[in-house]
Amino acid sequence: MSASEKEMAQLMGNKNRKQFLQKVVDLIPKAATRIFDIGCGVGLLRWLIVEQIPQTSVIGMDMSWYMLTHQVITPNMNYLSLVQGIAPNIPFKENSLDVVVAILFLSEVLCFSGKKGFFDTIKQVKRVLKDGGLLVVLDHQSPGEGNIEIRLSNSMIKKLRQFQTLFQVRDIEFEVLPNSWTRITLCDLYDFLTKIWSFGTALEDEEMQESHTPFTGEELSKILTQKGFSVNFVDGVVEFEDYLRGYKIGYQIKGTLPNRFLIVSAKI
Numbered sequence: 001m002s003a004s005e006k007e008m009a010q011l012m013g014n015k016n017r018k019q020f021l022q023k024v025v026d027l028i029p030k031a032a033t034r035i036f037d038i039g040c041g042v043g044l045l046r047w048l049i050v051e052q053i054p055q056t057s058v059i060g061m062d063m064s065w066y067m068l069t070h071q072v073i074t075p076n077m078n079y080l081s082l083v084q085g086i087a088p089n090i091p092f093k094e095n096s097l098d099v100v101v102a103i104l105f106l107s108e109v110l111c112f113s114g115k116k117g118f119f120d121t122i123k124q125v126k127r128v129l130k131d132g133g134l135l136v137v138l139d140h141q142s143p144g145e146g147n148i149e150i151r152l153s154n155s156m157i158k159k160l161r162q163f164q165t166l167f168q169v170r171d172i173e174f175e176v177l178p179n180s181w182t183r184i185t186l187c188d189l190y191d192f193l194t195k196i197w198s199f200g201t202a203l204e205d206e207e208m209q210e211s212h213t214p215f216t217g218e219e220l221s222k223i224l225t226q227k228g229f230s231v232n233f234v235d236g237v238v239e240f241e242d243y244l245r246g247y248k249i250g251y252q253i254k255g256t257l258p259n260r261f262l263i264v265s266a267k268i
């Protein structure tokens with residue numbers, strides 16, 4: 001177990017996340033009997049599903065043994081419905097599952113296994129889903145292209161400079177204007193603000209190697225359509241302003257910020 005796994009497990013087990021995970025549960029048909037939570041982490045979503053759709057079985061897969069052995073469990077859940085595995089390898093027969101849920105997972109695969117691992121994973125998800133089966137994705141979303149002007153405190157601007165030296169995915173560029181207004185691309189701002197919590201933690205290094213702006217809803221929908229899915233729902237969850245308030249980040253902004261996360265469901 002690494003310190004970063006322990007810290008990630010604590011974050012993923014935070015009960016405040018139930019609020020937005022509920023949006024995923026709401027999209028799952030109540031008649032679903034076999035649900036697969038790919039990259040299940042500590043299983044907070046499995047818990048919510050089992051509580052609300054009791055006749056279903058939810059199988060969780062994760063590559064991390066630490067996550068699998070630190071599940072948040074209810075009496076209805078047991079370790080038999082967990083499997084250790086690394087996507088794109090999915091250890092199920094084709095045409096065997098009603099629903100696959102992928103929460104904050106595909107962006108990680110894209111980042112750490114590259115485009116091939118990402119596309120192969122989508123292909124494997126399609127293989128194991130039954131005809132008419134459903135994929136529900138909740139993930140980080142790209143706010144799209146373009147710049148925005150935001151007024152941050154001097155200490156936040158200092159942190160932004162720190163982020164500029166730490167972030168390893170791409171060069172971060174911004175311009176400080178009079179009165180602490182800062183001009184920055186939307187993507188750079190999103191990666192900064194959604195990773196600020198990791199500064200100085202055991203997760204800092206991992207977070208600096210991963211982007212939180214993997215795709216827009218439109219881009220993910222296009223990819224899923226190309227891979228043979230029929231997208232039937234695209235939305236955002238968690239107002240970005242609420243996210244910033246949660247971290248007590250004060251700001252003024254010229255323009256609007258898209259939601260913190262993306263939620264997409266698609267049938268085959």
Ligand SMILES: C[S@@+](CC[C@H](N)C(=O)[O-])C[C@H]1O[C@@H](n2cnc3c(N)ncnc32)[C@H](O)[C@@H]1O
Nearest residue numbers: 012039040041062063064085086087103104108
């Ligand atoms: C950000 S966490 C999200 C966990 C969980 N879905 C949630 O939202 O609470 C991503 C999880 O995916 C797992 N993971 C990342 N890449 C994976 C892969 N290729 N195969 C299996 N698990 C993977 C990690 O170990 C981690 O537990």
